[in-house]
Amino acid sequence: MIPIFKPYMPQEIMPKIEEILYSGNLAFGKFGRLFEQDLSTYIGNEKIITVNSYNSAMLVVLSVLGLKPGDEIIASPVSCLASNQPFAVKNLKIVWADVNPLTGSLCPEDVRKRITPKTKAIFHNHFCGFVGEIDEINAIAKEYGLFVIDDCIEAFGSEYKNLQMGNLSSDVSVFSFQTVRLPNTIEGAAISFRDQEMFDRAKKIRDYGIDRAKFRGTLGEISPDCDIEVEGYGALMSEINSYIGTEQMKHLTFLLDKQRGNARIWDAKIKEIEDIVPINLNPETIPNYWVYGILCKDKNKTLENFRKEGWYATGVHINNNIYSVFENKESLKGVDQFISMYLALPCGWWVNNKN
Structure with a gap:
């Protein structure tokens, strides 16, 4: 039987993987930066970071946006469970909005009806790679001063008005690179931002809140002058996963x-x-x-x-x-x-x- 999903993996990658494994440089580094650059070039947005999983990506995004327990987020129940679970982890109140039954995408009219003074963001899932009503949802968010997160868990490479997802007017876009996605890094994800300040904040949050440019002094010791100001996660993508991503992008x-x-x-x-x-x-x-x-x-x-x-x-x-x-x-x-x-x-x- 022809399967619905099948992981793609380029041939001839093992020699370089073995080289990386014994290089002593396994954490985020050269290939991590190369993969981010490849993604930025493809999407057309320089404000992109990679992380080690889609779940990490979502938690980083919710921290960047400063969402707190009890805040309301409007989301679609027609999506992957992985998309919505982080809201429960963060104790956010999920307000489900209805979808257009012919597309599976959020219904703008129903989204508007769900907005309250506690609403902070709209989580716009693009179901199975089919892009929803971007302009309509984003216009509603702008009218009410809300964030829009484009959930591109299955939509990397999908386009809207000749632009790549991740290069639109939405505040944030989240991608998954799990095994059955393209690109496939075995496990991993990326986040694209429209705002430079959010982008800079996200780079710290994915790395325990650390500003690496200030973290160590001239002798390589941790500097007490480098304050940790934001919450953070251990979410950096490894060099192995990043290298696989760079090879996937070629295809x-x-x-x-x-x-x-x-x-x-x-x-x-x-x-x-x-x-x-x-x-x-x-x-x-x-x-x-x-x-x-x-x-x-x-x-x-x-x-x-x-x-x-x-x-x-x-x-x-x-x-x-x-x-x-x-x-x-x-x-x-x-x-x-x-x-x-x-x-x-x-x-x-x-x-x-x-x-």
């Missing part, structure tokens, strides 16, 4: 082009199947086609039919408002409708799709 355009080519073939195939339509796309977006999303009248029957044909169809995620950890099990009409119809089909670089 990224080819891999994304392959996925988008597979999507065009799926477009033609789906037209021939009754009671199935592609997920409704904003014409100003280009998904990365991490998966190919469809909406179907009978989800279970459609899933079984595709699997019989050798395609591992799946719903990928389940709506997070069913989980007690978030202390908010509000039922949302658009969410229920979308989850009842949505399926993902394999569309990745490994798929040899044919007309």
Whole structure:
């Protein structure tokens, strides 16, 4: 059966990995900086840092924004559990907003209705790489003085109005480089910022709050004059993961082009199947086609039919408002409708799709 996900790994990387392993330089260093530069060049934004996991990235972001226990954050329950768990860790109050049942993306009108004096941020998930209503959500946030975090956990390489995700008007964008993403660093993530002060603050927070330029004196000893002013995490990406990331970036355009080519073939195939339509796309977006999303009248029957044909169809995620950890099990009409119809089909670089 053709899998829905498959980790990509470039060939001929082992000699350099072995060299790094025995170099004595395993922590964030040369390859960490090179990977960040590669990401910055690709996205078109210099204010990018890497971290060792998506979870670390989210915690760094919430610390950078200064969100405190009890603050409200508006989010979509139609997303990966990894996206929303950090809010529970930080004791933030999650206010679920409904989604457009034809796209799975946040509904701007419903987001507006959820705003209260305690609202601090909107967490805008771009479900399975399909970009949501960027301008509308960002305009609402600007009107109310709120932060916008673009959740690009599955959307690296997706585009909006010919710009890469991470180079838009949103305050922050968060990417995952976990094994089944592109690029894949085995484990890792990146954060892009619009604001220079946030960017500078994030570099400290990912490294225990340390300003490395001042941390040690001329003899290499820790300087008592270097104050630690902010909370921090041990979130730096290792040299091994960073090196893998630099090698992955060399292949990224080819891999994304392959996925988008597979999507065009799926477009033609789906037209021939009754009671199935592609997920409704904003014409100003280009998904990365991490998966190919469809909406179907009978989800279970459609899933079984595709699997019989050798395609591992799946719903990928389940709506997070069913989980007690978030202390908010509000039922949302658009969410229920979308989850009842949505399926993902394999569309990745490994798929040899044919007309």
